[in-house]
Amino acid sequence: MRRRAPRRSVNVAQPIGPVQTFAVDGLTHEAKGVARLQGKVTFIEGALPGETVTAQVTKTGRRFDEAALTAIISPSPYRVEPACEHFSTCGGCSYQHLADEKQLSSKADWLRGQLRHLISTQTLECLSDKSTGYRRRARIAIEVKKGQVMFGFRSKASSDIVSIDRCVVLTNSLQTTFRSLKQALSINDLASALGHVELLEDTKGVSVLFRLTAAVSEERQHEWEEWAKQEQVTLYWQAPKASKADVVAEKMRYYDLGRFRLRYHPQDFIQVNDIMNQKMLAQAMDWLDPTQQDVVLDLFCGVGNFSLPLAQQAQSVIGVEVQESMVEAARENARINGLDNLSFVAADLTKPIENELFHHAITKVLLDPPRAGAFEFLDSIIKIAPRQILYVSCNASTLARDAEYLVAKGYQVLRVGLMDMFPQTSHVESMMLLQKKK
Numbered sequence: 001m002r003r004r005a006p007r008r009s010v011n012v013a014q015p016i017g018p019v020q021t022f023a024v025d026g027l028t029h030e031a032k033g034v035a036r037l038q039g040k041v042t043f044i045e046g047a048l049p050g051e052t053v054t055a056q057v058t059k060t061g062r063r064f065d066e067a068a069l070t071a072i073i074s075p076s077p078y079r080v081e082p083a084c085e086h087f088s089t090c091g092g093c094s095y096q097h098l099a100d101e102k103q104l105s106s107k108a109d110w111l112r113g114q115l116r117h118l119i120s121t122q123t124l125e126c127l128s129d130k131s132t133g134y135r136r137r138a139r140i141a142i143e144v145k146k147g148q149v150m151f152g153f154r155s156k157a158s159s160d161i162v163s164i165d166r167c168v169v170l171t172n173s174l175q176t177t178f179r180s181l182k183q184a185l186s187i188n189d190l191a192s193a194l195g196h197v198e199l200l201e202d203t204k205g206v207s208v209l210f211r212l213t214a215a216v217s218e219e220r221q222h223e224w225e226e227w228a229k230q231e232q233v234t235l236y237w238q239a240p241k242a243s244k245a246d247v248v249a250e251k252m253r254y255y256d257l258g259r260f261r262l263r264y265h266p267q268d269f270i271q272v273n274d275i276m277n278q279k280m281l282a283q284a285m286d287w288l289d290p291t292q293q294d295v296v297l298d299l300f301c302g303v304g305n306f307s308l309p310l311a312q313q314a315q316s317v318i319g320v321e322v323q324e325s326m327v328e329a330a331r332e333n334a335r336i337n338g339l340d341n342l343s344f345v346a347a348d349l350t351k352p353i354e355n356e357l358f359h360h361a362i363t364k365v366l367l368d369p370p371r372a373g374a375f376e377f378l379d380s381i382i383k384i385a386p387r388q389i390l391y392v393s394c395n396a397s398t399l400a401r402d403a404e405y406l407v408a409k410g411y412q413v414l415r416v417g418l419m420d421m422f423p424q425t426s427h428v429e430s431m432m433l434l435q436k437k438k
């Protein structure tokens with residue numbers, strides 16, 4: 001049965017060739033179908049492996065072409081109806097047309113490919129949970145165009161904002177706040193003074209952070225405080241060019257994690273998928289298995305998301321984090337949760353670190369770096385010589401680079417796992433356990 005291609009954004013590149021038939025046999029990490037026409041690779045957004053489609057080339061290069069899907073002649077058995085009506089235009093998701101189990105297996109294949117030089121016999125352990133309603137934090141762009149409020153995410157095809165009515169990956173509470181906020185912004189002139197709005201849900205409830213690009217009168221602010229009261233959300237204001245420290249921190253936020261309560265500033269990093277965070281922590285504890293003999297170093301520790309659970313089982317934990325304010329929050333979190341075997345150091349892990357860390361008999365290291373990885377700190381880890389290293393990664397290519405270095409310096413990969421923290425998107429988070437060779 002021939003199907004029309006999903007409706008495309010107005011910003012898609014214009015066709016430069018005739019409509020042609022393609023047999024799709026692969027999928028890129030960004031969810032583009034891969035086909036070959038007279039030997040030349042063509043990437044077709046929206047096409048899936050196993051499908052026969054028609055498409056028109058929109059861009060031609062020396063090594064590959066790009067084409068726009070015009071019709072699906074025979075659909076893949078794994079093609080599903082996207083859960084979100086904005087999927088064809090909104091850049092927030094790339095995998096909604098693919099069944100959940102296939103999303104997971106294609107991410108697993110991709111991760112295996114990235115780590116092919118490091119893993120041969122190890123099976124990839126997969127952690128996943130519900131595929132919609134999982135995001136407890138979102139940054140929504142806002143712009144007023146010809147009198148119309150554009151409120152949403154960047155387009156798949158350009159940097160334009162795609163105005164959305166709802167977003168199914170947000171938690172239910174955030175979806176409710178989103179609806180009410182969009183409605184309120186459409187009849188109030190605040191939108192023209194906003195760059196972004198941040199929605200956040202945690203154990204304390206829902207909060208909305210307005211990032212202003214222009215000053216707003218006290219009267220207008222008061223109106224919005226009333227709106228927030230009515231909606232039972234906490235409101236934060238970030239003035240134009242103000243820093244995080246200027247956002248009132250007396251209304252610190254918190255999230256519960258098992259028996260722990262973790263306080264944080266509304267602009268601090270927290271894991272976006274609450275349920276997957278709990279699953280990830282349980283797996284980290286299981287794999288690293290800290291005991292009373294272990295002194296654990298928790299690098300890139302944030303406000304203590306891993307440090308506190310680790311300290312419950314280990315002899316002691318030392319957390320390292322670059323942001324002083326997060327280090328203070330982590331210390332406070334240890335104190336309010338009654339843990340006295342934790343200490344925290346504020347340090348930039350891309351720079352040489354003072355000797356203090358090397359005086360401790362560290363047995364295990366957990367690291368959870370940003371996308372850039374932790375290459376600059378690897379020699380220090382090797383000097384510390386922990387028995388085991390648990391690497392939590394949000395970027396498989398920097399994980400592959402860093403793990404390759406650790407393996408060259410005497411570690412072996414014991415376990416590897418995929419964690420689907422962001423279903424419907426191409427993001428892949430992973431965990432790797434390395435052990436010092438005898």
Ligand SMILES: C[S@@+](CC[C@H](N)C(=O)[O-])C[C@H]1O[C@@H](n2cnc3c(N)ncnc32)[C@H](O)[C@@H]1O
Binds near residue numbers: 301321323326348350
């Ligand atoms: C992926 S987050 C992980 C945070 C924490 N482990 C968690 O699960 O909530 C990475 C953390 O590394 C911190 N960070 C970024 N660059 C850093 C650096 N150069 N040195 C130390 N910490 C850094 C960030 O502030 C952030 O808290």
Ligand code: SF4
Binds near residue numbers: 092168169
């Ligand atoms: S990010 Fe939200 S609005 Fe955009 S495609 Fe995904 S679910 Fe839809």
